[in-house]
Amino acid sequence: MKDPKPLVAIVMGSDSDLPVMQETAGVLAEFKVPFEMTVSSAHRSPERTAEYARKAEGHGIEVIVAGAGGAAHLAGVIAGHTILPVIGVPMESGLMGLDSLLSTVQMPGGVPVATVAVGKAGARNAGILAVQILSGKHPELKKSLRRYKASLAAKVKA
Numbered sequence: 208m209k210d211p212k213p214l215v216a217i218v219m220g221s222d223s224d225l226p227v228m229q230e231t232a233g234v235l236a237e238f239k240v241p242f243e244m245t246v247s248s249a250h251r252s253p254e255r256t257a258e259y260a261r262k263a264e265g266h267g268i269e270v271i272v273a274g275a276g277g278a279a280h281l282a283g284v285i286a287g288h289t290i291l292p293v294i295g296v297p298m299e300s301g302l303m304g305l306d307s308l309l310s311t312v313q314m315p316g317g318v319p320v321a322t323v324a325v326g327k328a329g330a331r332n333a334g335i336l337a338v339q340i341l342s343g344k345h346p347e348l349k350k351s352l353r354r355y356k357a358s359l360a361a362k363v364k365a
C-alpha cells in the first residue's frame with residue numbers, strides 16, 4: 208500500500224503473546240498493510256490501554272487486533288473505548304485456551320469483538336480479516352485477497 212502510516216494496531220496483553228501475534232504481523236506484511244504493534248494489558252496497565260484505544264482512530268488506525276490469554280479482557284476493554292472494529296485473538300493457556308476464548312468472545316450486547324480461533328491459526332485469521340475489513344475502503348487490497356484465495360485452492364489441489 209502507498210500509505211506508510213499504520214492502518215492496523217496489533218495489541219497484546221504481554222510480550223509472552225508475541226510468538227502468536229507475530230502470525231498477524233506476518234499476514235499484514237504479506238499484504239503490504241502498514242501496522243504497529245504494542246504491549247498493553249487490560250489489568251496491569253489499564254490506563255495505558257484505555258488511552259491507546261481512545262487515541263487509535265485519531266492516529267489513523269482503522270482496525271485493532273487484540274490478543275490476550277487467561278482472563279482475556281483486552282479486546283473487550285479496547286472495544287469499549289473505540290468505534291473502530293476490534294478483532295480478538297484468544298491465546299492458548301493453562302485451560303487450553305478455553306478461558307481466553309470465552310473471555311474474549313462473550314461480550315455483552317452492544318460492544319462487539321470479532322473473535323477468531325485460539326492460538327496461531329486465529330492470529331493468522333485476524334490478519335486476513337483485518338485486510339478484508341480494510342478492503343472496503345482500500346479496494347486495491349481486493350486483488351491481493353482474490354489471489355490469496357486462489358493460492359489456497361491451488362495448494363489443496365496440489
Ligand code: RP5
Pocket residue numbers: 219220221222223224248274275276277298
Ligand atoms: C495475559 O496474561 C496476557 O495476554 C498473557 O497471555 C497472559 C500471561 O501473561 P504473562 O504472565 O506471561 O505476562 O494478560
